[in-house]
Amino acid sequence: MSRHFEHDSVISGIGQSTVGRRLGRSDLDLTVQACLAAVADAGLTRADIDGLSTYPGGYSANTGGYGGPSPYDVQDTLRLDLNWHQGAAEVPGQLGALVAACTAVSVGLARHVLVYRTVTESSAQGAGGRASVLPAGPGTASGMGTWLLPFGGVSAVNWLAQVATRHFHEFGTTREQLAAIPITVRQHASLNPAAVFRTPLTGEQYLGARMISSPLCLFDCDVPVDGATALVVSAADYAPDAPNGAARIEAFGTALRGRPSWDQYGDLTSMAAQGAASHLWSRTELKPGDVDIAQLYDGFSILALAWLEALGLCGRGEGGAYVEGGERIALTGELPLNTAGGQLSGGRLHGFGLLHEAVVQLRGGAGARQVAGAEVVVVANGGGPIAGVALLTADRG
Amino acid sequence: MATVDDDVLISRMAPLDDPLTRFFWTSGADGQLRFLHCATCGYFSHPPGPRCARCLSAELSPRAVSGLGTVHTFTVNHQQWVPGQAPYVIAIVRLDEQEDLQLTTNVCGCDWAEVTVGMRVRVCFLHRNDVWYPLFEPVQEAR
Numbered sequence: 001m002s003r004h005f006e007h008d009s010v011i012s013g014i015g016q017s018t019v020g021r022r023l024g025r026s027d028l029d030l031t032v033q034a035c036l037a038a039v040a041d042a043g044l045t046r047a048d049i050d051g052l053s054t055y056p057g058g059y060s061a062n063t064g065g066y067g068g069p070s071p072y073d074v075q076d077t078l079r080l081d082l083n084w085h086q087g088a089a090e091v092p093g094q095l096g097a098l099v100a101a102c103t104a105v106s107v108g109l110a111r112h113v114l115v116y117r118t119v120t121e122s123s124a125q126g127a128g129g130r131a132s133v134l135p136a137g138p139g140t141a142s143g144m145g146t147w148l149l150p151f152g153g154v155s156a157v158n159w160l161a162q163v164a165t166r167h168f169h170e171f172g173t174t175r176e177q178l179a180a181i182p183i184t185v186r187q188h189a190s191l192n193p194a195a196v197f198r199t200p201l202t203g204e205q206y207l208g209a210r211m212i213s214s215p216l217c218l219f220d221c222d223v224p225v226d227g228a229t230a231l232v233v234s235a236a237d238y239a240p241d242a243p244n245g246a247a248r249i250e251a252f253g254t255a256l257r258g259r260p261s262w263d264q265y266g267d268l269t270s271m272a273a274q275g276a277a278s279h280l281w282s283r284t285e286l287k288p289g290d291v292d293i294a295q296l297y298d299g300f301s302i303l304a305l306a307w308l309e310a311l312g313l314c315g316r317g318e319g320g321a322y323v324e325g326g327e328r329i330a331l332t333g334e335l336p337l338n339t340a341g342g343q344l345s346g347g348r349l350h351g352f353g354l355l356h357e358a359v360v361q362l363r364g365g366a367g368a369r370q371v372a373g374a375e376v377v378v379v380a381n382g383g384g385p386i387a388g389v390a391l392l393t394a395d396r397g
Numbered sequence: 398m399a400t401v402d403d404d405v406l407i408s409r410m411a412p413l414d415d416p417l418t419r420f421f422w423t424s425g426a427d428g429q430l431r432f433l434h435c436a437t438c439g440y441f442s443h444p445p446g447p448r449c450a451r452c453l454s455a456e457l458s459p460r461a462v463s464g465l466g467t468v469h470t471f472t473v474n475h476q477q478w479v480p481g482q483a484p485y486v487i488a489i490v491r492l493d494e495q496e497d498l499q500l501t502t503n504v505c506g507c508d509w510a511e512v513t514v515g516m517r518v519r520v521c522f523l524h525r526n527d528v529w530y531p532l533f534e535p536v537q538e539a540r
Contacts, residue, residue: 139410139411140410140411140412140413140414141410141411141412141413142412142413146412146413146418146444147412147444147500147501148501149410150409150410150411150412150528150530151487151501151502151503151530151532152405152406152409152474152478152485152487152503153474153487153501154478155476155478157476158472158474158487161472161474162470162471162472162487162488162489163470164472165470165471165472165514166469166470166514169470169514169515210475211473211475212474212475212476213472213473213474213475213476213487214472214473214475215472216472262501263489263499263500263501264443264444264497264499266497268469268470268489
């Protein structure tokens with residue numbers, strides 16, 4: 001029996017800043033709003049916080065509204081005394097910040113770790129450029145972009161549109177099927193007062209929307225927002241003292257298998273999600289059939305489809321047929337998907353919005369959109385060569 | 398030698414100059430597409446690296462390929478990242494020489510609406526920024 005470091009921690013508190021379009025507020029301001037909310041929600045004070053973790057880190061990682069403040073800025077603003085901290089992007093998806101926090105708790109480096117993710121991409125977009133779209137003009141392409149940007153592949157929408165084309169080609173998936181994801185999560189967003197887009201989306205509107213990068217249209221792309229999400233990871237023995245309840249961490253999937261590249265991955269229809277998902281199921285006795293709610297990364301609709309298949313929540317290549325019509329993934333369906341509206345309608349909180357909603361649901365606090373009896377939630381983050389996944393469970397004492 | 402004079406992109410970025418990859422971006426000067434080839438096991442590694450990705454041999458050198466391949470997947474970009482940019486095709490092309498020898502490129506020389514998965518294509522080069530960009534155009538092969 002291998003040891004599961006995940007079981008040494010719980011999520012004891014969550015917090016979210018104001019979320020919206022072009023709020024015009026400092027990323028540090030939004031971050032502190034979310035962090036203080038999470039600390040209070042956990043029944044703690046700042047004196048209790050001895051760890052700090054973020055994705056993707058500040059400074060050089062924070063261009064175009066993508067990153068948020070550095071751990072150093074947050075530590076200084078809150079005058080925290082930390083035994084451990086980290087901020088990094090080259091980790092298992094955005095969830096890497098959570099994995100790192102749980103690791104630190106498990107090995108005894110920290111007892112209460114504040115974990116945050118902040119974006120100001122909407123304001124950055126208004127100011128002329130956000131980092132999720134790489135510069136298309138004259139210049140030099142480097143890093144992962146070296147082999148993509150010189151051919152006008154400037155955005156993840158271009159790279160993932162090719163994933164969608166391949167999925168359509170191999171499995172006969174259609175735009176009408178894919179439409180069920182943005183349409184259904186929009187219904188969920190209508191029950192979330194904090195969501196950015198809350199008016200119903202029709203199939204006609206979807207099919208008539210302008211194409212961004214075929215076959216992905218405007219409604220297949222998430223909406224850039226400003227906002228911060230924070231949570232507190234505590235040593236598991238703190239769970240009974242968490243005033244609003246804790247969520248348990250059953251397992252993480254952190255594997256990186258295959259080539260970490262947007263265009264060299266062998267099976268383009270699954271990419272890195274496949275490795276992370278199989279790793280997740282190797283670390284738990286739970287099975288895909290035990291999952292009550294799926295919070296799957298939907299930076300683009302096709303990614304949620306890829307995660308559904310990679311996690312074995314439906315068969316390989318069957319994602320299109322599975323989501324078709326939307327009944328299965330609705331709040332009343334067999335596998336409610338992205339119950340707060342996901343990133344497509346709730347806003348691009350870059351993985352952490354999905355994590356936040358998972359805890360809300362497990363604590364039974366989702367109000368009109370609450371899924372009755374939700375005990376097991378899977379949260380998947382990342383797309384293309386980037387992937388991390390967590391299985392969270394309700395704390396029933 | 399197949400060259401392209403008109404670019405489908407209004408603005409084309411240059412790749413970072415690097416000693417490992419320079420041969421790839423300048424290979425088209427003589428009309429040949431080259432990939433890093435292993436003298437020990439015969440495997441093509443792409444993007445280029447310091448060791449053969451299959452056998453880790455350092456006995457690597459650029460080797461010309463036929464330039465023939467197949468569109469593995471593609472997208473037509475409509476979003477005007479650069480104002481005024483017309484739709485263009487980004488594709489992943491798999492070269493005939495090896496099943497996993499593939500690269501991101503543009504398909505040119507045909508209407509964007511004509512591109513399909515499985516389309517047979519041949520390399521052609523666009524000379525800009527001191528770089529010979531390997532692009533691909535449809536081929537009608539004799540049967």
